Structures are given as structure tokens and as C-alpha cells.
Amino acid sequence: MIPALVSLVLYAGALAVLGFWADDAVAWATPFADDWGSPWQSLVRGTLVVLLFGAGLGLAVLTFTAVTLLVGSPFYESLAERVEELEGGGPDGPDTSLWHDLVVGARDSLVILFWTALFGVLLFACGFVPVIGQTAVPAVGFCVSGFFLAAELTSVPLQRRGIPLKERLRRLRGHKMLSLGFGVPLVLLFLLPFVAVLAMPGAVAGATLMARERLAGQDGDGDGGSGGGQSGDSDSFVTNSTASSTSSVRWSSSKSTGDAFPS
Secondary structure (H helix, E strand, C coil), rough: HHHHHHEEEEEHHHHHHHHHHHHHHHHHCCCHCCCCCCCCHHHHHHHHHHHHHHHHHHHHHHHHHHHHHHCCCEEEEEHHHHHHCCCCCCCCCCCHHHHHHHHHHHHHHHHHHHHHHHHHHHHHHHCCCCCHHHHHHHHHHHHHHHHHHHHHHHHHHHCCCCCCHHHHHHHHHHCHHHHHHHHHHHHHHHHHHHHHHHHHHHHHHHHHHHHHHHHHHCCCCHHHHHHHHHHHHHEEEHHHHHHHHHHHHHHHHHHHHHCCCCC
């Protein structure tokens, strides 16, 4: 849990600085409002302060997983290897240096962040549509965040198998219900900072199981190509994966002082 705790401390410090300086930053960015009378100056600048802090908080939620995986790359690699060993072994991984893996991981995380932000802008615009913006758009937003969170978490086991980001996203799209069933509940959990710290090892372990069982051995077939049978298999695996992830949380917690997760 050390990498997630380090990321939490960094984000908490950054948000504290943002909250402390937000008023000054907004006042500096809106000199045209200096001569406005009450209540318009306070109303406009107060709204902008809230929007600025909300944007910072949203960015923190979106990037927390990517930064935690980057900071704790050796720890989560070790955890994923231990999970694979318990399940019967896995690939040795590509013969690359740690720095190469960090650069590739950072690049892939930036690509995922770009797509997440792009969807976020579109959904933000759709939020102004009456009724739909207050009902369907938030639900779609959680689904989008869940999908890309699943992409982040499965990057650890799939990158070890030499599968590039584009192919990883294609395989996740081929198992949409599986990806959403795994990612959306984690998005809701990760909205709670301390819960995110506790859940991160179990999330990586569960993602390793999901990648191993359903994503690693694909050769191009997906939900669209195999009809209703695969949908039933995906539903079954979501149920099994939930139970496995729960067991993984307990296992990773018990191992938090061992080889996989030194504290």
C-alpha cells in the first residue's frame, strides 16, 4: 500500500496548495471584475474558484491510478507475478530495463488520460442538455471512467506479455461488460481517498486475474463476434472475478509486509 499512500500524500498536498491559492489565481485571471460591485464580483469569482478546485479534484481522480502504478511499478509488478504464480505461472516478461518499462507505462498513461479527458469534455458539454444531462450523462461518465480505469489496471499484466496499448484497448472493447463490471465499482471506490489506498493492491490483483483469464490469450474474437454465448461467459466471469478480487484484497493485505508488497 506504500505507493498508493505516497500518491495520496502528493495529491493531498497539491490540492491543499490549489485550495490555498485558488482565490488569488482567479483574481489575477479576472482583472476585468476588479471594478464590479457586490454581489456580482463575489458571485463570479466564487463560481470560478469552485470550478477551478473541482477541475483539480477531477484531474486528481482521473490520474491517481496512473501515477500510483508509475510510482509503485516494481511493487505492483511483483504483486502481479505472485498472483500469476499462485494461479499456475505466467510469462517471464519482456527483456527490457526498468527505465524502458517506466517510459512506456508513462506514455500509455498519457494516451489513456488524453482519451479520458476528451470524453470528459464531450460529456461536460452534454451535461447542459436538460434531463439527459442530469440523468444519462453522469451514468455514461462513470462507464467511461470505469473502462479506462480497467485499461490502466490491466496494463501491468498485459504489458508483461508484450501487448501494446492499442491492442489492449481493442481486447477490452471486445469484453465491454466485463471491463465495465470490473472498472465502474472501482471508480466509485476510488472516489474515497483512503479506500483507494486500501483497494489498490486488490485492484491490481483482480486486474491480473482478469487479464490472465480473459484478455491475454485472445486472437481477435470479441463480444461482437461470438454472439450470446460469450456474453454469458462474461457475466459469469464478472461474478467470479468479484469473488476473486475480494480474495485478492485479503491476500494482498496479508502479504503487505512480505516480498510482494514491502512496507
